[in-house]
Amino acid sequence: MSPILVLVDHHDGVVRKSTTELLTIARRLGDPAAVVIGHGLEKAMGTLAAYGAAVVYDVDAPDIDDYLIVPRAEAMVAVAEKVQPSVILLTSNAKSKEIAAHIAVKLGSGIITDAVDVQPGPDGPITTQSVFAGNYSVQARVTTGTPVITVKPNATTPEESPSSPSIELVEVTFSDLARAVRVTDHAPRERTGRPDLNEAAIIVSGGRGTGGDFGPVEQLADAMGAAVGASRAAVDSGWYPHAFQIGQTGHVVSPQLYVAAGISGAIQHRAGMQTSKTIVAINKDEEAPILQLADFSVVGDLFTVLPQAAEEIKRRQG
Amino acid sequence: MKIVVLCKFVPNAISERRFVEDDFTTDRVGVDGLLSELDEYAVEEAMKIKESGDAQITILTMGPPAAADAVRKALQMGADAGVHVVDDTLRGSDALATSLVLAKALEKIGEYDMVMCGMASTDGEMGVVPAMIAERLGVPHVGYLGDLTVADGQVTGRRDGDAAIEYVASPLPAVVGVTDQINDPRYPSFKGIMAAKKRPVQTWSLADLGVSAEEVGLSAAWTVVDAVAKRPPRSHGEVVTDDGDGGKRLVEFLSSQKFV
Secondary structure (H helix, E strand, O other): OOEEEEEOOEEOOEEOHHHHHHHHHHHHHOEEEEEEEOOOHHHHHHHHHHOOOOEEEEEOOOOHHHEOOHHHHHHHHHHHHHHOOOEEEEEOOHHHHHHHHHHHHHHOOOEEEEEEEEEOOEOEOEEEEEEOOOOEEEEEEEOOOOOEEEEOOOOOOOOOOOOOOEEEEEOOOOOOHHHOOEEEEEEEOOOOOOOOOOOOOEEEEEOHHHOOOOHHHHHHHHHHOOEEEEOHHHHHOOOOOHHHEEOOOOEOOOOOEEEEEOOOOOHHHHHHHOOOOEEEEEEOOOOOOHHHHOOEEEEOOHHHHHHHHHHHHHHHHO | OEEEEEEOEEEOOOOOOOEOOOOOOEOOOOOOEEEOHHHHHHHHHHHHHHHHOOOEEEEEEEOOHHHHHHHHHHHHHOOOEEEEEOOHHHOOOOHHHHHHHHHHHHHHHOOOOEEEEOOOOOOOOOOOHHHHHHHHHOOOEEEEEEEEEEEOOEEEEEEEOOOEEEEEEEEOOEEEEEOOOOOOOOOOOHHHHHHHOOOOEEEEOHHHHOOOHHHOOHHHOOEEEEEEEEOOOOOOOEEEEOOOOHHHHHHHHHHHOOOO
């Protein structure tokens, strides 16, 4: 069986959850082969073996962190030319989507982005995408070349399947163009101690109704071990950092549970959350559009409802 | 400084967006369309460069005849000229064919220091075309800039990445993408609207670009849509009014769904 190439999204060998989801999907389609670019192979091996990588390709590029997209695409293409994979899987995030775009042109292959599901089919993998603000579900396939597919975080539940992957070192000669765009400095996103928005099972979000006070939103989030999100109205008002914006121009999320507090539910926002499994709304206005998609709504003041809920959860947990 | 801004004419998200029934392409004809909101940030950023120094801004779009509206809006914001690639055979083109056509159009435009674009279209939302164009043209690409500075033949800026903020630098010419955090796009002024009427807009066909009809359109797409289904509307769930126990009732619900 020809391998399913997975680009490992990691930071110094700490593998992101979305990669374990890709490996889980890859096992449905064939033999997962993971590509690790940059430092941290040893640390990454534990996770890659736990989630069933059959082979791990180690691209030796000590200065890779000084560069952005193209070297990673060239590395993936070098591995692809060597192993002739039947599918190439990447995470749907800003960086990996750009890498995927370069790979598709270089290999002359069709590309599908933002898949929320990938299943094997008689003519290659069948992807499901959620489009037009989540109002339509689209099934598509790549018909030319090696399918390049980017998959949204949370598309599947990662399942362990221990393996003993072999490691193959791959030498790549990067082009001059690969070194054109330089990363001169970087700053990690501020750590909040809460789960990553794209990977969180539960998200509690606040909007205009918070009036700028996210205290109750954070209180409930912390009681539930949830991530915190914000509507565009709240971000545009400067109440919460843009990195936490949920919506068409922010993060498009689909957690198990989405709690919208003081968010009216403008189409911009709904586009970012309406594929969540369960939606709960707290709003003063019983006419707010968000109530129409919520599985459960409380019409009331979030400043009393959220703290009471947080207290009740703590009480139940003893 | 010569700047080309890539603009897309998209179905308005406020009205109902839909697919053409027999081939699952996005319906771009029977719906209201407009300049993709995220492209306005690229036009605005180009205008800021023009106003702080000197720049000639050309708007480049590919789309059906109505896409001329998107070019006009960008001209009203202050761009100097427009190029509209329009050809019946383009209908249903995938991202790869789109990037091919736009790359050929950029070659025909010739000189440029920057090709600017938004972070994604608001319809397809793939966000891959700029990187594909850069790959085809063999020029550097830096996307997702939340701020940028152009000086000494290079563009530097802050890239708002997924896991980190990166400060990046690229030599020009380059393809440069900006986010919706970079500026507040202007509304066209009355003066701008009047001035736009006099600005030149060229209309190019595929033949003008030396691209064959076999390379574009739905039949040349390297992906195929097998099925499209309208998601069933979410059911309007239980609504309770807070009578002092709203928080507790919320937890009751969460507990019944095993979230607590």
